Amino acid sequence: MEACFEYQLTGLEQLMVTVCEKFFGFLAFQENWQPVRSIAKVFKKEVMTLTDLKEFIDMELILVHAKYMVLLMVKMMLMSLLTAFYRMRNKAFTNPEDTSSFGKGEQAKKYLRTDSDVERVRRIHLNDLENIVPFAIIGFFYCVSGVPYSTALLHYRLFFGARVFHTIAYFIPLPQPCRGLSWLVGYLVTFSMAYRLLTVSLSL
Ligand SMILES: N[C@@H](CCC(=O)N[C@@H](CS)C(=O)NCC(=O)O)C(=O)O
Numbered sequence: 691m692e693a694c695f696e697y698q699l700t701g702l703e704q705l706m707v708t709v710c711e712k713f714f715g716f717l718a719f720q721e722n723w724q725p726v727r728s729i730a731k732v733f734k735k736e737v738m739t740l741t742d743l744k745e746f747i748d749m750e751l752i753l754v755h756a757k758y759m760v761l762l763m764v765k766m767m768l769m770s771l772l773t774a775f776y777r778m779r780n781k782a783f784t785n786p787e788d789t790s791s792f793g794k795g796e797q798a799k800k801y802l803r804t805d806s807d808v809e810r811v812r813r814i815h816l817n818d819l820e821n822i823v824p825f826a827i828i829g830f831f832y833c834v835s836g837v838p839y840s841t842a843l844l845h846y847r848l849f850f851g852a853r854v855f856h857t858i859a860y861f862i863p864l865p866q867p868c869r870g871l872s873w874l875v876g877y878l879v880t881f882s883m884a885y886r887l888l889t890v891s892l893s894l
Pocket residue numbers: 813814816817820869870871873874
């Protein structure tokens with residue numbers, strides 16, 4: 691007997707699908723909204739329909755963006771683990787309750803201190819937050835802005851490489867300007883996407 695597989699959506703996925711359908715459906719009929727007017731211009735149409743919008747949006751590119759975003763988010767989350775590791779290894783804590791297992795009173799107080807390894811990893815984490823979050827948000831709008839697949843892929847790959855290199859350069863640490871340059875590459879990639887969105891896609 692031939693097996694028949696049917697993909698079963700979880701409740702959360704179903705909710706997301708419904709929200710997306712409602713959202714894009716909503717956008718499709720807001721023909722006065724500037725981004726939809728811009729997309730309509732590309733299609734040389736007066737009014738955008740939901741079908742037009744689906745044609746315009748490259749689903750494969752959304753998945754590519756999701757892949758790089760998830761990889762970078764996981765990389766960023768690993769910084770928390772690394773911070774915890776260095777806190778335990780170097781016995782450097784910021785909250786009194788964290789030191790209670792090392793003794794009481796004055797004995798525990800000496801573990802309430804800053805440590806250079808912990809601080810370095812915390813700075814990497816903070817720098818990730820400053821750069822990866824804007825990339826994730828701007829990158830999403832970029833991939834649904836009708837940009838060519840290869841151009842978007844180049845942006846995502848460059849940003850990913852730059853951020854991984856930034857972490858390595860900061861962690862080891864490599865001599866400057868290694869870290870500075872890798873940060874600049876990532877920053878320029880996000881800026882390039884923002885620039886296109888503001889000037890070409892949204893016609894601001
Ligand atoms: N918040 C950053 C803004 C500028 C930036 O991100 N610079 C890069 C290249 S020098 C960097 O790695 N900064 C070190 C850091 O954020 O800890 C800073 O304070 O330095």
